[in-house]
Amino acid sequence: MSAPRTGMLLVVSGPSGSGKTTLCRRLADSGEVRYSISCTTRPPRPGEVNGRDYHFLTREEFERRIVAGDFLEHAEVHGNLYGSLKSEVISRLAAGADVVMDIDVQGAAQVRSCVDPEIRNAFVDLFVMPPGEAELLERLSGRGTDSDEVISLRMANALEEMRHWPSYTYVLLSSTREEDYSRFLSLVICERMRVARIRSADAAGLAVV
C-alpha cells in the first residue's frame, strides 16, 4: 500500500556501457514507470505509429514549439530533432504516473534547469556509473567486431560523460545486472515515499483525522 501522490520524473543518464538503458527498459516493462513519448522530425520507420512510438513533427512545427518553450529538453542528432514535451510529461505526472527519461547529460541539464513547479517537484536524477576502467573497456568492446579507433572513441566519450556525475542527486555504481536493478528499484520505491509528492488533499486522509 502506498499513499496517493503525484508522479516522479526519473531522469537517468550514464555513458554507453553503464547499462542505464537496460535498467530503464526493464523498469518500464515491469509496468512500474512509463517512458514519455518523444517528438522527432525524422520520418517514421515501417511499423512506427504516430503518438505511440513518437510524435512525428515537421521541422517547422518542431522549431516553432522550441521557440514557444514547449520542450522540456531537445537535441539535434544526425540532422534530426528529438525532444520531450513538457505538457506530455506533466499530464502523466499529474495522473500519478512515474515517468522515466533515459537521456544524456546535456538533456538532463535542460530538465534540471526547468522552473515549472510540476517538473521541479517531480524531478529525480540518477547517474549510472560503469564499474572500473577495465570492465568498462570490456563492455564497450562489445561484440569484438569494432576497430580499435571506434572503441577508443567510445571510451573517450564515456569518460567525458562520466565527468558530470556530481551534478546528479544519486549515483549508481554499476556491478552486476541484478544488483543494479535491485538498487534502481529501491530508488523508485524510496522516492515514492517522498512527502513532497503526496497530494495535500490525500494527506488529510493519511493522517486519519
Add this chain to the structure above:
Amino acid sequence: MSAPRTGMLLVVSGPSGSGKTTLCRRLADSGEVRYSISCTTRPPRPGEVNGRDYHFLTREEFERRIVAGDFLEHAEVHGNLYGSLKSEVISRLAAGADVVMDIDVQGAAQVRSCVDPEIRNAFVDLFVMPPGEAELLERLSGRGTDSDEVISLRMANALEEMRHWPSYTYVLLSSTREEDYSRFLSLVICERMRVARIRSADAAGLAVV
C-alpha cells in the same frame, strides 16, 4: 558494490502502533545501520554497561553538556534526562557508518534544526504512519488487558503525533510487517546512492579519471 561515502543519519518517528521501533531494531540487528548510544541520568539497571547500553551521566554533568550545546537532541522523561551526543553521532558518520535514531517528533525537530554541516548532510527523516484508524486501534489495544481509558489516551497521543508527518522528507504508510521492512530497506539503499554523501576524495576514483 557501493561508493565510499560518509554515513547517513536516519531519524525515524511515528506513533505507538506504527511499528517504527520494530523496523529500526530489525535494521540494526541486520548490521545495516547502528544505533547511537544515548546518554541518560537514570541509574543503570542490572546488566546494563556504561558506554554500551547508555552513557550514564549525573544530572549535573548532563545539564552542563546541554548548556555547552553537546546534545543533538535531549528530553526529560519521567524525571530522567535522555539525549544523544553530537560528537558520538558525528564520529560514526565520519567513519562511513549509517546511524539510526528512533525518536519522537520533538526529538526529530531538534535534530532537524541542527546547523552542523556533518549532521545536515547526513540527515534523512522518515515518519512511519500507521494504517487506517480501525487497524491502529486494534494495534494499540494490544494484549486486550488495558482499560478503555488507557487505550483512548494512547489513541489520542498517536493522533496528535501523526499531525507532524508533513515535516518529514519521507513517509512510510504501514501495511504488512514484511512490506514495511522492504520499503524501509529501499530507503536505506537509495539514500546510500546520494551524491552529496560520497566523499570527494573517492569521487575522483569513481569517475575513473
